[in-house]
Amino acid sequence: MNELHTRGLALLRAGHEHEAASYLREAVCLSPDDARARYHLALAHRLRGELTEARAELLAALELEPTLAPACAQLGSLALVAGELQEAISWLSRALATHPGHRLSRYQLGVALRFAGHRMEAISLLRSSLEPGPGALPPVLAQRVRGQLADALNDLALGARPLAQCAAPLVTELLEEQAPPSKEAPLPESNGERESRVATPLEAAHLLAGARSILALTGSGISVGSGLATRKELWQRWDRDAAVSVFKFREAPEVLWEVIADFLGEGQHRPNAAHLALAECPDLLGIVTQNVDGLHQEAHREVHGEPAPMPPVVELHGTLLETRCHDCNTRPGRTAGSYVGTTTPRPPRCERCNGPLRPDVVLFGERVAPERMSQALELVRRCDALLVVGTAMDVAPASELPRIARANGVPVVEIKRTASRLSRSLDTVLVPGEADAVLPELIQALRRMR
Structure with missing residues (x-):
């Protein structure tokens, strides 16, 4: 070589x-x-x-x-x-x-x-x-x-x-990167659909009361209360692979910008009660999120003030708060939202090479940045409880993090209207309901127990 x-x-x-x-x-x-x-x-x-x-x-x-x-x-x-x-x-x-x-x-x-x-x-x-x-x-x-x-x-x-x-x-x-083997979990068996153990917010708080390193894994469901669409809602209006794959972006980059405009809609999106509650979670080790809206960081600033240090937020799929050129990787220092609703042609173009600009997010067919994945894995290995909020757990690599947690003996609590696909092969506890209604009640109960 x-x-x-x-x-x-x-x-x-x-x-x-x-x-x-x-x-x-x-x-x-x-x-x-x-x-x-x-x-x-x-x-x-x-x-x-x-x-x-x-x-x-x-x-x-x-x-x-x-x-x-x-x-x-x-x-x-x-x-x-x-x-x-x-x-x-x-x-x-x-x-x-x-x-x-x-x-x-x-x-x-x-x-x-x-x-x-x-x-x-x-x-x-x-x-x-x-x-x-x-x-x-x-x-x-x-x-x-x-x-x-x-x-x-x-x-x-x-x-x-x-x-x-x-x-x-x-x-x-x-x-084909090699890595040290993790603890082996038994191979899954199935006689049909499993059922998660269902708990109230208070019961889930009791389950988490002994944890001293709680990790949150969040998806689009936590931002519904902020007026943002879920992935499922977007894919009812758009062909996922045609709209947001890196392969199709090279053919028709303007389509991705149309999806972004649809996702953002009009007006500002503020942290909702679920984001704010999570910012107040005691012994919060960090947040790993599939979301690209930056609302976890904004919630922390609202709750604790600008200078207050916050636990790490690992944005596995990137962020709409930054853009870059797909061809030369130049970063213009503007958010994706700043290009939406303006007279700027779609896609906006790089001033350096005239390549198509794009939000700094992971498209289908691309990989999660290695440093982000390493940080997420480190947090999973350090946590003693995993709180999964508002995600169907059907997109890798985020979908594999709860499996690693369970292989290490860590309890997994889901907040979602119905159980995610995790319940088919993992023992999980489901607190059914909307995140902005359920999570504040759970966190308040947990704080009273500390």
Whole structure:
């Protein structure tokens, strides 16, 4: 591996796709017969939403090294993203034929077979990808596989069709990063839908009373009381993959800005009672949020004042309070909202390179920033109670955090109108109701107990 390739791969792992692509292009120019350099350049293209370029580099890598299983697996995953199940199955089967122990291919082929209706084969492959031995999957990815396996078992038990989910692999899947194994949770079994234990806010407060490090994991449901739409509501009006995937953004960037305008609507959005209550939660270790609205930080300022230090808020999916150029990564220092409702053409353009500006959020097909994911994992490992508020838990990698918590023996309390998909395979406690009604009552009870 030449120096340019090494540098490019390091930048890719660190989450700097733009710089990585530049180094990897030079590495390929310097060593055009280096299949691995072409493979890693394909990953950089993919993470930038450049699917045509990614596919071309993967095919070139396979011409140079026909047994390069990861390249076959990536062609399979690109087909999976595009909804081409038979093509995905073909490429992933080829990956396993050349490298039977390639766990990522087992996992992704299991997903493809599940969505193609081959349930038993899917379950077998998903199980085998979790077996102990060399090349074990990284902990977060292993928990994601467990979630897929739990859903597949429920599909089988109920005779249900699998729900559509975003199939874009995570960066751990793309780069096959190795990590120390986490505590093993038992493989899920199912005889049908499980039921969460239901509790009142007071009962949940008693459950949390002994905790000294409470971590909150929040989703769009906590911001409903602030007048913001949930993901489910947005996807009733928009085609999710067409509107907010990085692949479609390159073709029609103006659509993403139309979705943002729909999401933000008119007027200011203020923290509601749920945000304010969470800001007053005793022994709050931190907040990991899938939201991009910045309302947790604003709630802390309202409750504690501007100078008061606050627990960390990890915005897994980024924020609408910042924008950047998709092409050159220049940051103009403006919020996404400042471009909405003005005469600025959509998409707004970068003053440096004329590339399309975008909010600094994670689109479907992109990865969560490695530093944010590391911080979230550290908080999960340190907490002794996990409070999950207003999220369906159907988007990775956030959906795997409660599984890691439960593997460590941490209780999981959900605040949601109905139980999330977690309840299918994890023991959770559900406090049913709207976040802005239930969470203040729970936090008030918890404060009285301290």
